[in-house]
Amino acid sequence: xxxxxxxxxxxxxxxxxxxxxxxxxxxxxxxxxxxxxxxxxxxxxxxxxxxxxxxxxxxxxxxxxxxxxxxxxxxxxxxxxxxxxxxxxxxxxxxxxxxxxxxxxxxxxxxxxxxxxxxxxxxxxxxxxxxxxxxxxxxxxxxxxxxxxxxxxxxxxxxxxxxxxxxxxxxx
Amino acid sequence: xxxxxxxxxxxxxxxxxxxxxxxxxxxxxxxxxxxxxxxxxxxxxxxxxxxxxxxxxxxxxxxxxxxxxxxxxxxxxxxxxxxxxxxxxxxxxxxxxxxxxxxxxxxxxxxxxxxxxxxxxxxxxxxxxxxxxxxxxxxxxxxxxxxxxxxxxxxxxxxxxxxxxxxxxxxxxxxxxxxxxxxxxxxxxxxxxxxxxxxxxxxxxxxxxxxxxxxxxxxxxxxxxxxxxxxxxxxxxxxxxxxxxxxxxxxxxxxxxxxxxxxxxxxxxxxxxxxxxxxxxxxxxxxxxxxxxxxxxxxxxxxxxxxxxxxxxxxxxxxxxxxxxx
Numbered sequence: 001x002x003x004x005x006x007x008x009x010x011x012x013x014x015x016x017x018x019x020x021x022x023x024x025x026x027x028x029x030x031x032x033x034x035x036x037x038x039x040x041x042x043x044x045x046x047x048x049x050x051x052x053x054x055x056x057x058x059x060x061x062x063x064x065x066x067x068x069x070x071x072x073x074x075x076x077x078x079x080x081x082x083x084x085x086x087x088x089x090x091x092x093x094x095x096x097x098x099x100x101x102x103x104x105x106x107x108x109x110x111x112x113x114x115x116x117x118x119x120x121x122x123x124x125x126x127x128x129x130x131x132x133x134x135x136x137x138x139x140x141x142x143x144x145x146x147x148x149x150x151x152x153x154x155x156x157x158x159x160x161x162x163x164x165x166x167x168x169x170x171x172x
Numbered sequence: 173x174x175x176x177x178x179x180x181x182x183x184x185x186x187x188x189x190x191x192x193x194x195x196x197x198x199x200x201x202x203x204x205x206x207x208x209x210x211x212x213x214x215x216x217x218x219x220x221x222x223x224x225x226x227x228x229x230x231x232x233x234x235x236x237x238x239x240x241x242x243x244x245x246x247x248x249x250x251x252x253x254x255x256x257x258x259x260x261x262x263x264x265x266x267x268x269x270x271x272x273x274x275x276x277x278x279x280x281x282x283x284x285x286x287x288x289x290x291x292x293x294x295x296x297x298x299x300x301x302x303x304x305x306x307x308x309x310x311x312x313x314x315x316x317x318x319x320x321x322x323x324x325x326x327x328x329x330x331x332x333x334x335x336x337x338x339x340x341x342x343x344x345x346x347x348x349x350x351x352x353x354x355x356x357x358x359x360x361x362x363x364x365x366x367x368x369x370x371x372x373x374x375x376x377x378x379x380x381x382x383x384x385x386x387x388x389x390x391x392x393x394x395x396x397x398x399x400x401x402x403x404x405x406x407x408x409x410x411x412x413x414x415x416x417x418x419x420x421x422x423x424x425x426x427x428x429x430x431x432x433x434x435x436x437x438x439x440x441x442x443x444x445x446x447x448x449x450x451x452x453x454x455x456x457x458x459x460x461x462x463x464x465x466x467x468x469x470x471x472x473x474x475x476x477x478x479x480x481x482x483x484x485x486x487x488x489x490x491x492x493x494x495x496x497x498x
Contacts, residue, residue, distance in 0.1 A: 018178040018218075021205075041206050042273060054246075054275045060202045061276065064178055065220055112271055120250040123266040123405065128255045143405035144270025 002067035006030060007076030016063060023047045023058035026073060034074035034103045038146070045145035048104035048111070049073050055111025057144075074103035077110065086110055089158035097149030105145050109159045112141045116163070133163050173208050177217040181224060184349055184381060190219040192351050192379030197221050199242055200276040202269075203285040211295055212302055226280075226383050229253065235389035238347075241280030241382045245335065246271070248279060258387060260395035260414050264338035267399040270406050280382040283336050283346070283362065286373065287329035287436075288408055290314065300326045301370040308370075316474040317410065320466075320482070322435040327370030328472055331363060331437050332408050338397055339385060340438040341414035341430035347384040350377060359385070363437030370436070391428060393418030394493045399432070400485055409433035411482045417448075417493035424448045424457075424494070431465075434482060441465055453494035458487040 002013040011030060023040075026032045026049070038046035040059045047058040050072040078084035086106050089095070096102045116137075121128045124140035131137070138156050147155065179195075181187035191197060195217035198204055207213035226240035229251045237253060248254055249265035269277060277285075286292070291299045291309035298307035310318050310328050318328040336359070344359040362374050376382075396415045401407040412432035418425045427448040431439040444465045451457040462483040469479045 019173045019175065041209065042202055042270075045270065045272060048272055055272050056276045057202070057272045060205050060273075062178070062198075062201065062205065065198070065201065065222060067180075108272065111275075115246070115250075115271065118250070120246065121255065121262065121266060122271075123263075125266075128259055128262055140405050141271055144272045 002064060004063075004066045004069050004071055006032065006071045007073060013063060013067070018062060018064050020063045021059050022049070022051075022061045022063045022066060022071070025063040026058060026071075032073050032075050035107075036100055036103060038101070038104075043146070044101070044104075045108055046101050046104040048108040048145065050107055050111055053111070053114065055108050072107075074107055077106060084110070086158070086162050089161045090155070093154045093158040093161065094151070095155040095158040096147070096151050101145060101147045101149075105142070105147065105155055108142060108145045109155075109162070112138075113159070113163055115141070133160075135160065138163070174211070174214055176208075176215050178220065179217070180220040180222075184221075184224055184383065187219050187221045187224065188349060188351060188379045188381050190217065190379075191381065194378065195219040197381065199278045200244070200281045202273050202277045203281065207286065207293075210293055212293060221381070232386065237387045239279050239385045239387070241278060241384055243279045244275055245269070245277045245279070245282060246274035248335075249274065257390040258338075258342060258395070260397040260416065261335070261338040261342060261387075263395075263397035264334040264399075264412075264414060267397065267409075267412070268334040279335070279385055282333055283339075283359075283382065283385075284374065285332060288332045289318065289329040292329060301329060301366070301373075304369075304371045311472060314474060315472040317408065317433075318472055318475050319435045320469045320471055320475060320478045321431075321439055322365045322437070323470070323472075324366045324368065324370070326368050327366035327436065329366065329370065329436055330433055331435070333438065334397070334399060334409060334412055334432060336363070337412055337430045337432035337438045338414040339387070340440050341416055341428045342387050342391065343428070345386045346382050347386065348376065348380050349383050350380040354383070356386070359438075360440060366436045391416040391418070391426065393426060394495070396489050396493045398485060398489050398492075400481060411478060411485050413485055413489045415489050415493045417490065419453060419494055422452055424451050424453060429461075429486075431482070434469075434478065448490070453490070453496055455487060455491075458490040459483070461490070462486045 036046035038044035042057040042060040049058045124136045196215040198218045199222045226242040230238045249262045291297045297309040399412040409432045414430045416428040427445040
């Protein structure tokens, strides 16, 4: 029987309607409403989660395609009593207004910093081999996450604060 | 979304058998599911090929590289061999979509993604690609993003991929496995012009499964990918150009040029390349190449600007690739 792990808890997919997106599974069936449905077409990034450590849009994938996968949502990133450093930084820099895009922004930022730590280049990288993290890099790499309140400057500040150590790692 | 059957393919043969009897392949799903949500794609059955073993980037004996069809766009862009030997492919991939989408979208799926023409996406509007015989809403309608080369009176849609443009300039071939075995065809023969059958995007038959893309040894010289779009990130190309240019003793020895955003398929014109070979790099020579490229170009109104934009982008890309001042 297909199953997947969500924030460390095994979840079976018995009898699931195969049309169910991973996002709808999380929100409607597992009650994990932190991941948000914005556009439902992969354009806004509000549904960004981590699958096997990689950031993806949960709206553009079917739950049944993830048998055996490890899913982490914002609920698995941190708790009010034990915030993840990225959550702490968003608070410190006021990286939001209405907050609707914030879970997706935070999951995306965590996945993005892991990509930088692995030495992945971006469209903003002048050199494909040596990645220097700066505001242009952060903006480019976060372009799949929209914020209609336009809290972008503070989002970039929050991510830059957390990025500090990662940015000094050597490319793979 | 309409109801459909879903099965995971254990082997490529499973997938091909299912595909030959009407099932659609799904891997990353980022384009197919999007289109199913708006009821443009209506598969009865999906066969999930996402866990077939086509996930490697391998060096080839001839000095080229073989890219498994399921290698995600992000992994391919970051692969050390691609970055160093085929930087225009890395650049093209990184110019497309968002970080999240590149993590899911696959090499084969990127080639087979469908147009982003607004009329194709909107079931309330006519579209010969979606509903053959219903007409083309873009002709005489809103057509800012549409084709200026190779279009027909049935369809003026463009192919949306950046990756495919880079691969076309690199003389990529695709390994296709079907009911009759495996064959290798030039990428240039994959995508079609619209003609009077715009609903058929490619020359693949039902059940044909792309297993890999192969690249010949890197072309040498300078590689450039330039994409012009309406915003700095996460937008489709108005015009994009992949160029590999070799200049020897002050003369262009080899030129490979492919274009995105201009036509129903990634566009390559041997006459343009031949016109450059043997020339000394100069604005005049680059403009003569643009004259050839655009001799048959035809605007549809809102996209008339693409003709001049393609010319200026080509001249700028050739200057950059030739090492001339911008």
